[in-house]
Amino acid sequence: MNTEESYEIRLKVNGETQQITAPARRLLSDALRGELGLTGTHVGCEHGVCGCCTVLVDGAPVRSCLTFAIAVQDREIRTVEGLAADDGELHPVQEAFKECHGLQCGFCTPGFLMTACALIEQNDDPTEEEITEAIAGNLCRCTGYQNIRAAVGYAAEIARSDKT
Amino acid sequence: MKPSPFSYHPAASVDEAAQFLSELEDAKILAGGQSLIPLMNFRLASPTHLIDISGLAELSEIKVSESEVEIGASVTHSQVLQSEQVGSALPLLVEAERLIAHEVIRNRGTLCGSLAHADPAGEMTAVITVLNGRVNTASVSGGRTIEAADLFEGPLQSSLREDELIVSATFPKLGPRTVSSFREVARRHGDYAVAGAVSVVEYDNDDQVHSARAAFLSVGPVPTLVSFDDLLRGNRIEDVGHNEVYNFLSSQLEPHGDLQASADYRRHLSAEMGWASLEACI
The missing domain is CATH 3.30.465.10 (Uridine Diphospho-n-acetylenolpyruvylglucosamine Reductase; domain 3)
Structure with a gap:
C-alpha cells in the first residue's frame, strides 16, 4: 500500500510558530483543529459557503476550509483562540456578542467573531450597510442575524472607546 | 469532503511552474484555490500534483x-x-x-x-x-x-x-464616449448569478449609439456575446426602449434550465438584465 507523502509545515498561529507533519491535502481548518488542537475554529460545509471556519490570514478573513495549511506557511494566522487577552479579558467582539445576545447555539460564532474582528480593525465606525456586507458570507441558523448586526456595531463602539 | 492525496510543488518562478507542468502527470496550478479547492473537497477534481504559484x-x-x-x-x-x-x-x-x-x-x-x-x-x-x-x-x-x-x-x-x-x-480600457455597466440577479448576495449581463456602449458625437454589445453569464456553456449594433446604431437606447431590447434578447439567448431557474425564466431574467445594463449606460 502506498503511504501518503508527508510534509513538514510551519504554522504561525496566534503569534506562536509550530511545526506539524501532515499531507499536502491537509486543510487549514483540519490542521488547526486536528494537529494543533485549536477546536475553536468550526467546520460546517467544507466548501466555502457557511463561514464557520473563517480565520484571519495576515489580518484578512479567509475560509480555512478552502485553504491548504501548506500554502499559508509563515503567514500570520489568527483564530478565535487568539481573541481574548491572556488574562481572560474578552475581545470587544466577544464582549459585544455576549452583551447583544449575538449567538445561540454558538456553532457559527467563531466565524462571525473573526469576520467582525477583521472589519472593526479596518474600520471601527462601520455603517449598517458595511456591517451587513461584511457578515454576508457567514450563515447563522439561530439568531435571525439582527442581534449579530447589533453586536458588530457594539463591538465597533467598544473598540472606539478603548482607543480613547 | 476532504481532498484526495496530492503532491505539493511551490514554484519559485514562472519558468519553474511551467517546467513542473510539463514534467508532472495530472498537475494543476494552485493560486487562490477558491474554485479548485471546493472541487477537490467534493472530489470532483483530484489532481495528482498541485503547483502553487500564489507566492510568485x-x-x-x-x-x-x-x-x-x-x-x-x-x-x-x-x-x-x-x-x-x-x-x-x-x-x-x-x-x-x-x-x-x-x-x-x-x-x-x-x-x-x-x-x-x-x-x-x-x-x-x-x-x-x-x-x-x-x-x-x-x-x-x-x-x-x-x-x-x-x-x-x-x-x-x-x-x-x-x-x-x-x-x-x-x-x-474603454475608449472615449464609451460607457459600461454590469447587472446581475443572484438568489442570495454573493451567490453565483442566475442571470447577468455586462454591457459596453460607444456613443457617436451626436450622443447616439455607435456600437453596443453585452456579454451574458449563466446562459450557456460559455459567456454569450450579443451585438446590439443592428438594433441600436444611430439611435438612442431610450428611444428604442425596453420592449424592443427585451424581445431582441429573448430571441438571441438560449439558456438552459436547472434547479435555480427554468430555461424560460432564465431567458426572461437575462433579457431584463440585458436591458438593465444597457439602460445604466444611458
Missing part, C-alpha cells in the same frame, strides 16, 4: 498602461477591488469584482484563476468577453496570447493546454 512576486503585479490593464496571475480579487489605479482606469473591473462572492473569498481567489476555471456563471468570464480582452500564458514551449473569444470552450473548460498556465489577463 513576478505574477503579483497590476499594470496600467495608456490603453490596457494587466492583472498578474497571483493578484487576488480583493487587490483588484482595492486598486485605485484599476478603479480609475477601468471601473468596470471594480464593479464586477464587487459582485464576485464575498470578501472572504475575494481575499484569496484570483482574477486569473476565475478565468482559468472558465465557469460561465463567473463574472470575469463575461467581463473579459465583452471587453475583447486576452490572457497571456507560459509553457516550456513558449508563451502565447489567447483572445477572450477563444478562451472558453465549455463549462469549466478553457482552451489552455495541459502544459500551460495563465500568467496574466489583459483588459483593454
Whole structure:
C-alpha cells in the first residue's frame, strides 16, 4: 500500500510558530483543529459557503476550509483562540456578542467573531450597510442575524472607546 | 469532503511552474484555490500534483498602461477591488469584482484563476468577453496570447493546454464616449448569478449609439456575446426602449434550465438584465 507523502509545515498561529507533519491535502481548518488542537475554529460545509471556519490570514478573513495549511506557511494566522487577552479579558467582539445576545447555539460564532474582528480593525465606525456586507458570507441558523448586526456595531463602539 | 492525496510543488518562478507542468502527470496550478479547492473537497477534481504559484512576486503585479490593464496571475480579487489605479482606469473591473462572492473569498481567489476555471456563471468570464480582452500564458514551449473569444470552450473548460498556465489577463480600457455597466440577479448576495449581463456602449458625437454589445453569464456553456449594433446604431437606447431590447434578447439567448431557474425564466431574467445594463449606460 502506498503511504501518503508527508510534509513538514510551519504554522504561525496566534503569534506562536509550530511545526506539524501532515499531507499536502491537509486543510487549514483540519490542521488547526486536528494537529494543533485549536477546536475553536468550526467546520460546517467544507466548501466555502457557511463561514464557520473563517480565520484571519495576515489580518484578512479567509475560509480555512478552502485553504491548504501548506500554502499559508509563515503567514500570520489568527483564530478565535487568539481573541481574548491572556488574562481572560474578552475581545470587544466577544464582549459585544455576549452583551447583544449575538449567538445561540454558538456553532457559527467563531466565524462571525473573526469576520467582525477583521472589519472593526479596518474600520471601527462601520455603517449598517458595511456591517451587513461584511457578515454576508457567514450563515447563522439561530439568531435571525439582527442581534449579530447589533453586536458588530457594539463591538465597533467598544473598540472606539478603548482607543480613547 | 476532504481532498484526495496530492503532491505539493511551490514554484519559485514562472519558468519553474511551467517546467513542473510539463514534467508532472495530472498537475494543476494552485493560486487562490477558491474554485479548485471546493472541487477537490467534493472530489470532483483530484489532481495528482498541485503547483502553487500564489507566492510568485513576478505574477503579483497590476499594470496600467495608456490603453490596457494587466492583472498578474497571483493578484487576488480583493487587490483588484482595492486598486485605485484599476478603479480609475477601468471601473468596470471594480464593479464586477464587487459582485464576485464575498470578501472572504475575494481575499484569496484570483482574477486569473476565475478565468482559468472558465465557469460561465463567473463574472470575469463575461467581463473579459465583452471587453475583447486576452490572457497571456507560459509553457516550456513558449508563451502565447489567447483572445477572450477563444478562451472558453465549455463549462469549466478553457482552451489552455495541459502544459500551460495563465500568467496574466489583459483588459483593454474603454475608449472615449464609451460607457459600461454590469447587472446581475443572484438568489442570495454573493451567490453565483442566475442571470447577468455586462454591457459596453460607444456613443457617436451626436450622443447616439455607435456600437453596443453585452456579454451574458449563466446562459450557456460559455459567456454569450450579443451585438446590439443592428438594433441600436444611430439611435438612442431610450428611444428604442425596453420592449424592443427585451424581445431582441429573448430571441438571441438560449439558456438552459436547472434547479435555480427554468430555461424560460432564465431567458426572461437575462433579457431584463440585458436591458438593465444597457439602460445604466444611458
